[in-house]
Amino acid sequence: MQIKNYNVYFFMLVLIIMSGLVFMLFKPFLSAILTAAILAATFHSFYYFLLKKTGKKAISSLLTCLLVLVIIVLPTVTLFGLVANEVNGFYQRVSVDNSYQDHIVVSLNNFRNSSLAQMLNLEQFFQQSQMNKTIQNIGSGVLTVIQKTYQNVIASILWVFVMFFSLYYFLIDGHKIIEKAMYLSPLKNKYEEELSRKFSSMVRATLKGTIIVGTIQGLLGGVMFAIAGVQSFVIWGVAMIILSIIPAIGSGLVWAPVGIIMLFMGNIWQGIFILAFGSIVISFIDNILRPKLVGNDTEMHPLLVFFATLGGLISFGIIGFIIGPVIMALFLALWEIYGKEFKGQLKKYNV
Numbered sequence: 001m002q003i004k005n006y007n008v009y010f011f012m013l014v015l016i017i018m019s020g021l022v023f024m025l026f027k028p029f030l031s032a033i034l035t036a037a038i039l040a041a042t043f044h045s046f047y048y049f050l051l052k053k054t055g056k057k058a059i060s061s062l063l064t065c066l067l068v069l070v071i072i073v074l075p076t077v078t079l080f081g082l083v084a085n086e087v088n089g090f091y092q093r094v095s096v097d098n099s100y101q102d103h104i105v106v107s108l109n110n111f112r113n114s115s116l117a118q119m120l121n122l123e124q125f126f127q128q129s130q131m132n133k134t135i136q137n138i139g140s141g142v143l144t145v146i147q148k149t150y151q152n153v154i155a156s157i158l159w160v161f162v163m164f165f166s167l168y169y170f171l172i173d174g175h176k177i178i179e180k181a182m183y184l185s186p187l188k189n190k191y192e193e194e195l196s197r198k199f200s201s202m203v204r205a206t207l208k209g210t211i212i213v214g215t216i217q218g219l220l221g222g223v224m225f226a227i228a229g230v231q232s233f234v235i236w237g238v239a240m241i242i243l244s245i246i247p248a249i250g251s252g253l254v255w256a257p258v259g260i261i262m263l264f265m266g267n268i269w270q271g272i273f274i275l276a277f278g279s280i281v282i283s284f285i286d287n288i289l290r291p292k293l294v295g296n297d298t299e300m301h302p303l304l305v306f307f308a309t310l311g312g313l314i315s316f317g318i319i320g321f322i323i324g325p326v327i328m329a330l331f332l333a334l335w336e337i338y339g340k341e342f343k344g345q346l347k348k349y350n351v
Contacts, residue, residue, distance in 0.1 A: 214244035
């Protein structure tokens with residue numbers, strides 16, 4: 001028996017196996033490489049500006065990497081360092097001074113005895129033993145997070161090194177990589193250019209619509225919590241920046257519970273102030289400023305953006321808020337290409 005095109009099948013099998021093995025080599029650094037690709041697409045204009053001035057690719061790429069270090073990496077590390085110190089200091093105060101726990105217990109007892117709790121039949125959820133156990137679990141959880149954060153310092157340093165190493169060469173040889181991929185791809189050039197445009201536009205839209213809006217919301221939220229006398233307002237402000245990644249409801253996951261808790265604790269004007277400021281000012285920023293910054297770059301339904309962002313965060317970590325929507329945009333673009341390429345057949349089968 002003779003198999004036709006046996007050499008072609010064998011070659012494709014070997015190619016698939018080797019591609020899988022190479023993917024396994026890159027898998028531990030996949031998020032760092034994708035982050036470098038995103039940053040290269042974001043800062044390529046600045047790189048070419050420097051290249052025109054210096055005429056040297058290596059120097060231009062190195063200066064661009066330095067810019068990324070100064071305006072993105074260092075502020076992020078500093079911010080998370082402040083948060084870690086704030087959390088650590090708060091945990092030390094709570095573990096040494098029992099007045100914090102006593103204050104929480106008294107506040108919860110007051111709520112348990114309130115007419116609202118009795119009306120909702122919530123008394124059993126606030127028993128003394130259960131409250132003490134919950135407080136201890138929260139303290140242990142915070143300490144565990146701090147310990148894991150410091151244990152992952154070496155892994156974080158390696159991740160940053162791989163990201164900058166990849167970024168350096170993506171800036172220099174990125175166009176060659178794209179040209180090689182377009183040559184090997186059987187897609188038409190117009191479709192490949194469409195995919196490239198989708199990638200760039202989604203990266204631009206996500207960065208503008210998330211980082212800028214999130215930073216503004218976090219700063220305003222921190223000021224709001226400071227005025228209301230909320231302890232560790234820096235932590236809550238950073239939490240708002242991070243959660244603002246989630247469209248529509250992100251920052252509200254912070255200020256709404258804090259405002260409600262302040263009301264339950266008897267801090268009436270503080271709770272009303274937080275809820276009013278969050279509903280009017282912070283929500284206004286998300287609903288008005290984000291669409292103006294993003295414009296028509298996303299061309300994606302908000303529901304898809306929501307699930308793509310959450311899925312990206314779960315799959316790729318913090319950088320997933322960009323990777324997820326980019327993957328979704330490319331997926332939708334491929335289906336659009338499918339619709340254009342097989343338009344005749346689809347009309348025939350949908351009669």
